[in-house]
Amino acid sequence: xxxxxxxxxxxxxxxxxxxxxxxxxxxxxxxxxxxxxxxxxxxxxxxxxxxxxxxxxxxxxxxxxxxxxxxxxxxxxxxxxx
Amino acid sequence: xxxxxxxxxxxxxxxxxxxxxxxxxxxxxxxxxxxxxxxxxxxxxxxxxxxxxxxxxxxxxxxxxxxxxxxxxxxxxxxxxxxxxxxxxxxxxxxxxxxxxxxxxxxxxxxxxxxxxxxxxxxxxxxxxxxxxxxxxxxxxxxxxxxxxxxx
Numbered sequence: 001x002x003x004x005x006x007x008x009x010x011x012x013x014x015x016x017x018x019x020x021x022x023x024x025x026x027x028x029x030x031x032x033x034x035x036x037x038x039x040x041x042x043x044x045x046x047x048x049x050x051x052x053x054x055x056x057x058x059x060x061x062x063x064x065x066x067x068x069x070x071x072x073x074x075x076x077x078x079x080x081x082x
Numbered sequence: 083x084x085x086x087x088x089x090x091x092x093x094x095x096x097x098x099x100x101x102x103x104x105x106x107x108x109x110x111x112x113x114x115x116x117x118x119x120x121x122x123x124x125x126x127x128x129x130x131x132x133x134x135x136x137x138x139x140x141x142x143x144x145x146x147x148x149x150x151x152x153x154x155x156x157x158x159x160x161x162x163x164x165x166x167x168x169x170x171x172x173x174x175x176x177x178x179x180x181x182x183x184x185x186x187x188x189x190x191x192x193x194x195x196x197x198x199x200x201x202x203x204x205x206x207x208x209x210x211x212x213x214x215x216x217x218x219x220x221x222x223x224x225x226x227x228x229x230x231x232x233x234x
Contacts, residue, residue, distance in 0.1 A: 015143050015215035016227035051229075055213070058148035074145065078229040081142070081173070081214030082127055082185050082205055 006031050007069025011039070017077040020046040036073055037063040051078050087161040088116060088168040088190075091153045093144065093175050100126045100172065100186035107170045107188060119167050119190035123197035125205055130232075131180030136220045142175045142184065145213040149175075152212045160207055164200035166191050171208065177219070206234075 012025045021043075028039070036054040040063070054063045055074040067073060088111055092103075104124055112118060129140045157169040168190040178184060187204050191197035208214075209231050216228040 012145075014145060014213070015217070016229070019227075055145070055148060058145070058151060060211075074148070076145070076213055077215065077227070079210060079213060080216040080228045080231055081212050082209035082231070 009067050009069070009071045009073055011043075012072065012074040013045075014074065015077050017045070017052065017075055030067060030069060033066055035064050035066060036061070036075070039067075039073070040075070045075065052076060053079075087158065087166055088114070089154060089157045089161065090168075090170045090172075091150055091157065092172045093150060094172060095176050097179075097182055098172065098174065098186075100183045103170070103172050103186050104188055107168075111168055111190070116168065116190075119192065119197075121191045121194045121197035122188065123191075123194070123201040124170075124186070124188035125201055126183055127185040127205075128183050129178050129180045135218075136222070137218045138180060138221050139219040140178045140180075140184070141217040141219060141225070142173075142178060143215045143217070144175045149213050153208060156204065156207045156212060160200060160203045161189070164189075164191065164196040164203070166196060166200045169200070169204065171204065173208070173212075173214070175214075 007030045008027050011028050013021050018024050040049045053076040054061050056065055057072050090107055131137050153171050157171055161169045166189050170188040172186040174184050187201055189197050189200045217225050219225045
């Protein structure tokens with residue numbers, strides 16, 4: 001968090017998505033306003049985004065939510081708990 | 083004023099005894115001054131294994147912090163909706179052997195209807211909305227991520 005420009009976010013992947021993409025987390029410089037949906041394409045993450053849910057700062061969020069400096073963005077493949 | 087629901091959420095990194103958890107949970111509620119509820123419903127889920135599918139273990143990945151927060155939110159929301167008096171959710175993470183417990187959910191309520199409905203809804207909600215991911219391990223060392231849930 002904070003006001004340091006241009007700012008960065010932390011991106012995290014889980015489970016099958018992490019293994020397909022080949023990375024667990026990375027810092028991303030926010031050089032211009034962006035959203036999870038745009039980052040999905042920019043990062044060339046595998047497969048369609050339809051089945052993937054987005055969390056921002058550990059809360060479910062819309063993929064169109066503008067990302068802020070210091071955010072933790074996570075892409076969550078289909079959940080299978082219990 | 084309505085009494086707040088007593089909620090206990092716990093993730094286990096190691097094998098746990100769900101019957102012991104239930105007993106301990108009830109004891110803690112009583113020691114905290116809560117009156118014993120007339121109805122208690124509980125569910126214990128274990129790792130399914132069979133010779134047919136060759137699964138020897140299950141691995142449960144979670145999102146530390148978010149998983150606990152979502153379980154808390156689910157318990158508050160579903161428990162309030164059903165008028166529950168207390169809710170317990172205990173869940174394993176990590177590698178789990180066949181027949182070991184994965185999940186234990188329990189509800190105290192005034193009547194069997196809300197107790198049973200709340201217990202079932204808690205389980206369905208956590209299966210679909212708490213960030214957990216299952217991976218099945220086979221005897222030959224191969225593994226497969228499971229997307230989605232088994233039928234009700």
